[in-house]
Amino acid sequence: MTTPTQMAAARQGLVTNEMRQVLADEPIGEAELLARVAAGIIAIPANRNHTNLRARAIGAGLSTKVNVNLGVSEDCCNIEAEMAKVRLALDLKTDALMDLSTCGDTRGFRRRLIAASPMMVGTVPVYDAVARYGKDVGRISVDDFFDVVRIHAEDGVDFMTIHAGLTRAAVERLRRNPRLTHVVSRGGSLLLQWMTENDQENPFLTHYDRLLELCREFDVTLSLGDGLRPGSLHDATDAAQIQELIVLGELTRQAWQAEVQVMVEGPGHVPLGEVITNMQLQKKLCHGAPFYVLGPLVTDVAPGYDHITSAIGGALAAAHGADFLCYVTPAEHLRLPDMDDMKEGIIAARIAAHAADVAKGLPGAIAWDHEMSRARKDLDWQRMFELAIDPDKARAYRASSQPGDQEVCTMCGDLCAVRKSRMILEGK
Structure with a gap:
């Protein structure tokens, strides 16, 4: 018999080993945890193949979690340096890692990372499809994309960012409402290219049921990516961003019906006065699903200091609904971060997360x-x-x-x- 997903287990009243780990770490009771996982407002990313995982939960009534991005790129392809970053992230008490590698032996690195990490691990399979097949983006087939998703799931990835809400309708709205910085999401831009060159709808939307089957098989948490997140204050909270968010809310409910856990990703660059509005919109339109934000950065004029602009926005966002902060380093917009950049980014994000937990009145935070x-x-x-x-x-x-x-x-x-x-x- 197939092992149930965390969501399916919660709906059956079953307390999993991962749930017990969460209960040991968080100020929440068993009945509350079961109810919130069953409802989808708490997610426990825990791939069945990630055997050394120390489970963490993300969502309502829990401490704000922090994610670190790392991975090799064409110009900086040093796997040992990235593994050193994994060790540093562990030392600095990070909750999650995302492997954004785009070149070289991506699978070998991913397997090493997962084997070394008791933290939950996320990926963006579209990046790896480009690296794995070496094709022009428009020539990657639907099966190619899904083969990579399966490989990541088999390797033990706990959550995957999939930009399934980037629809042709949203792209048309983007064309009718021009932006200053267009599309800044790397995954979003790759799918935009694929859709344009093939004159087809987003393959992850068209074949969403297939995606959910894969996620359910391995209990992968779906991190619904914001391919149209704003990359400048000018573009924040615009028609294209909201159009995508509406679709992400619909996809969230569909995933929950399949007993697949979901997080929803958010902006981006947002003026300070619009941060709370963005949190309220996401929670409303996406039915209280855990919200994962990059920053948000509250000004565009501080290259070299974007860990600070991000921490300002992250603290406010998490105090008003965001559950998961993706760190930003001083190297953001400039280069691949080194170890010093990484430490500055992690500490800034952890300060923001703790400040938000105090503001939310999380039991024990202010102690x-x-x-x-x-x-x-x-x-x-x-x-x-x-x-x-x-x-x-x-x-x-x-x-x-x-x-x-x-x-x-x-x-x-x-x-x-x-x-x-x-x-x-x-x-x-």
Whole structure:
């Protein structure tokens, strides 16, 4: 008998091993978890072939998760460097990895990554189809696309980004409502090319039932990609983006009917004043499905600092409905990130995620902050370092400027307000 998907198990009232792992990590009860997985508002990406997975859940009432993108490209094809990034992501407590490789032995790298990662792993099969077959995009067949999806599923990929909502109607709306930056999603642009050259509808929409069968077979979570996400503030919340979002909502319900878990991807570049609106639209149109956002970046003018523009938008987005943040590094829009870029991006995304969890009132989230505040009141430097989101950086800053009085820091010295007020108010 076929093992049920996480969603099917939840609908039958069965608590899976993956659900037990989630219950050990999250402030949620068993009955709530079963109900929300059954309804689709929590997803547990857990491919049956990812045997060393430590399951994490994404969605309503849970901590905000963080994803890291990595992978080799034509100009930077160093698999060992990317494996070092996998280890760094583990060290920095990332929740998920996405392999976006586009050249070389993509399957060999993907298998190594999955074998090394207890984190959930995602991919974009359309990228790999281009790398695997070496054909012009327009000459890739429908079977070629689906063969790659099956290979990724067999390898143990937990969630796959598929841009099934990029329809011909949405493309026509895009033509009638010109954008400043057109289509910035790599997967979206590849399917746009395929659809144009073949004068056909999106193959993943036409053959959506076939896609759902594959996902159900391996219990792959479908991450419905936003091929028309805005790549500039000018293009945010426009007709093409909303057209695609409406279709993604319909595809979400269809997937749930097949007991396939879904996440929905979102923007992109969004002015700060439109971030909350975008979250409300997605949750409404996609029936509360977990929402996965890239940023969003709240300004276009900060190349080299887009981990900051992303963290600003990510904190606001997650506080108002986003469940999963894709990190952005300082190298965004400029080059493939190195290890230093990656660390800056992960820390920025984790800060945004935690700030959002505090804002949402997630049980236990603010306790971490209270512990740090107690350590500061006590001028307990070692405890502060232990609690810091980046202990190494905190220690390095402290060591770089040593005070004469080791209890205080070089900012205030003898005028330390914390020490003075503690002595007065606590009678010391």
